[in-house]
Amino acid sequence: MPDSPIQRTAMACGLALWALSFTACGGGSSAQPQIPRLSPAVPATYAGACETLSDTLASLPNTRITSAALVAAGSLSVGGQPVAEHCLVTGHMFERTGPIDGARYAIGFEMRLPRAWNGRFFYQANGGLDGNVVTATGSFGGGPLTHALHQGFAVLSSDAGHSASQNPSFGRDPQARLDYGYQAVGKLTPMAKEAIRRVYGKAPDRSYIGGCSNGGRHAMVAAARYAQDYDGYLVGAPGFNLPLAAVANIWGAQRYATVATDPTNLSTAFTPVERQLVAQAVLDRCDALDGAVDGLVQDTTACQAAFDLSRDVPTCTGARDGSCLSAEQKAVITSVFAGATTSGGTRFYASFPYDPGLSGSGVGFWEFTAPLALDSGAVGIVFKAPPENPVGFNGPAFSLNTPVDTLYEYIHSTSLSYTESAMSFMTPPNPSQLSTLRDRGAKMLVYHGVADAIFSVDDTIRWYESLSANHGGDASNFARVFRVPGMGHCSGGPATDQFDVITPLVQWVEQGIAPDRIEARARGAGNPGGVNAEVPGEWAPDRSRPLCPYPLVARYGGSGSLDNADSFVCR
Structure with a gap:
């Protein structure tokens, strides 16, 4: 069965016709109003x-x-x-x-x-x-x-x-x-x-x-x-959903900290070599799903069903050497990609897809540096009501030691002076x-x-x-x-x-x-x-x-x- 509204429209129009003209049936439903075309700008x-x-x-x-x-x-x-x-x-x-x-x-x-x-x-x-x-x-x-x-x-x-x-x-x-x-x-x-x-x-x-x-x-x-x-x-x-994403990123950092080999360096939880290992495993499993073995995974949705971190990446039987992941690492990485949850298991932010781009250098910054250097100040000072005192604020300590449930409460908090929560002033009202x-x-x-x-x-x-x-x-x-x-x-x-x-x-x-x-x-x-x-x-x-x-x-x-x-x- 088709699993999205646009795919259902595609089925109704006929897949061959859809491939030729994506817009052919888009406005044909009686549920769709006539949309005016705006006139071109004049120089x-x-x-x-x-x-x-x-x-x-x-x-x-x-x-x-x-x-x-x-x-x-x-x-x-x-x-x-x-x-x-x-x-x-x-x-x-x-x-x-x-x-x-x-x-x-x-x-x-x-x-x-x-x-x-x-x-x-x-x-x-x-x-x-x-x-x-x-x-x-x-x-x-x-x-x-x-x-x-x-x-x-x-x-x-x-x-x-x-x-x-x-x-x-x-x-x-x-x-x-x-x-x-x-x-x-x-x-x-x-x-x-x-x-x-x-x-x-x-x-x-x-x-x-x-x-x-x-x-x-x-x-x-x-x-x-x-x-x-x-x-x-x-x-x-x-x-x-920036406040939610910031809390989710901090939650991920707390998870990664449990498998970091160097407590002062969060990136040792999932090193560049290990990220390249997983990226290659994703390619091996998913590259051909779009009809071409070319170093790109175009069919992202199919890849998530095809790839299994536990099965497709070797599990270390000894020391970590870049050719495998420990069982503990796999558990943490799987949880992070599945999406952040409260202590009670309620998911509050989306999952992340596995993609060969996991090997990119920017991934390491967002996963291991941003939670301590950026998300901490955003959540603690910009999103919390009332805010933490910026003087002496310790970002890494705030991120690694504050329970996720408390962080989640911060982004929904208000006070007499701060009358709108972060989830109000930072997010679009009724975005759908x-x-x-x-x-x-x-x-x-x-x-x-x-x-x-x-x-x-x-x-x-x-x-x-x-x-x-x-x-x-x-x-x-x-x-x-x-x-x-x-x-x-x-x-x-x-x-x-x-x-x-x-x-x-x-x-x-x-x-x-x-x-x-x-x-x-x-x-x-x-x-x-x-x-x-x-x-x-x-x-x-x-x-x-x-x-x-x-x-x-x-x-x-x-x-x-x-x-x-x-x-x-x-x-």
């Missing part, structure tokens, strides 16, 4: 002196413009291609003093406004705990190929209401928490659109928001809270109910690395299944998820991780062309956007693969080069 130009924009924008509400300057063509580049001349505007919104810690706060931002503007606005949602106004290029996960600024968008980037020097101590300020969670987007959006109107003589015709990791979370939260403000939502590796977004013609494009070790692709698929169930059994007419086999968190791993997801999203929103496949390439030697050192040497340096909309899988067509996307079909 405009700005011919004035960039330096005068400080005066033009001086009266923006709750805003102080700090600088405006010309950026010459070629000063920035992406994928070896120069970015055109544009104006750079910087400023702050809602400057204030925190009532609890006495610290200065503001929502810092920069906007980059092209001379030749394509009529579109892109809100660049940034990652981690924010705190930095990174260069407003409109970049996204994966290897650099293009970005929104390069394509002529007006782009905004912000620090989400605090400075990097305040990470994670900004969690002491109740308003800074809310700005970080969702309110900075709500405050910056109307300001940016009004600034664009003043500069170009019209507001943006089409608006997009996107990012990866916490940036993907921002975009998904915006889809739920600000569905009227954006026409396209570009959602990469979304940490939309997006009819407002759908009915106005907006679209959501999601991509997620299968080997992501911090935000599980299984959690994203579980959300998408729920979204489909709540929208007539098929959400593919307004939202699609693209899994990236082998890719870690946002990029990297033995993967084809260089792709353009902005162009297909714009085509979907403004032309009604739904993305049936997105071509992705490896970043091997000579790649102008930077080399991914984890691309296997036996691959062509520019190997390409189609990324397929879930639940479809890139399968070898039976002939043609294994390094060419044209040899693969989504079915």
